[in-house]
Amino acid sequence: MSATGPRIAPLPIDQWSDEAVAALRAAFGETAAERLLAGAPDAPRVPNALTTLMRHPGLAGPFLTYNAVLLNAPALEPRLRELMVLRVAWRTRSTYEWAQHVRMARRCGITAEEIDAITDGTGAGVWSPLDADVLSATDQLLDHYRIDDDTWARLAERLDERQLMEVAFIVGTYTCLAMAFNSFGLELDPELHETTALPPDADA
Numbered sequence: 001m002s003a004t005g006p007r008i009a010p011l012p013i014d015q016w017s018d019e020a021v022a023a024l025r026a027a028f029g030e031t032a033a034e035r036l037l038a039g040a041p042d043a044p045r046v047p048n049a050l051t052t053l054m055r056h057p058g059l060a061g062p063f064l065t066y067n068a069v070l071l072n073a074p075a076l077e078p079r080l081r082e083l084m085v086l087r088v089a090w091r092t093r094s095t096y097e098w099a100q101h102v103r104m105a106r107r108c109g110i111t112a113e114e115i116d117a118i119t120d121g122t123g124a125g126v127w128s129p130l131d132a133d134v135l136s137a138t139d140q141l142l143d144h145y146r147i148d149d150d151t152w153a154r155l156a157e158r159l160d161e162r163q164l165m166e167v168a169f170i171v172g173t174y175t176c177l178a179m180a181f182n183s184f185g186l187e188l189d190p191e192l193h194e195t196t197a198l199p200p201d202a203d204a
Helices: 018-028 030-038 048-053 057-072 078-091 095-107 112-123 129-144 149-158 161-184
Strands: none
Touching: 018 030, 018 057, 048 057, 048 095, 048 161, 057 161, 078 095, 078 112, 078 129, 078 161, 095 112, 095 161, 112 129, 129 149, 129 161, 149 161
């Protein structure tokens, strides 16, 4: 986010095209989409990430449908996904992605100590062997665009082929989102301001 606001502003729901509405329904299902679109007092606020993506519904629709597989029908357990996303968010300095996924990580049982330890990667002493390996894989993908042979072999002892594939897709997907959010100047949603911002040393 720049001092003058986002580079690409969220699109108010009352300005959404039919294509944008169809994209939301395809990604979230008819019931959830209608609840978001109705604007009822008890309806959840549509996040800035979603309303910004709807500036390009032809892109947003397929992307959200794809991403729903990683979020709603994953082969990999959500805890491991959220550890990787948080590491990506910290490495890419994506404040929005970090704040959003700190909340999701808590719902997956990731502790405050573990969230703080994300900054140290595998150097922290809190991780199980599998946790450490998925964090190592995350760093290797970010640094070298490939999981090294030793880390892959250890992961393959605990994860099946679909789960191994998702490791690479999760890191790639959320790196892409972090680049987009950082470049668009995406502003935090009101409910995210109370969430821990990027760790202090993330700006170093």
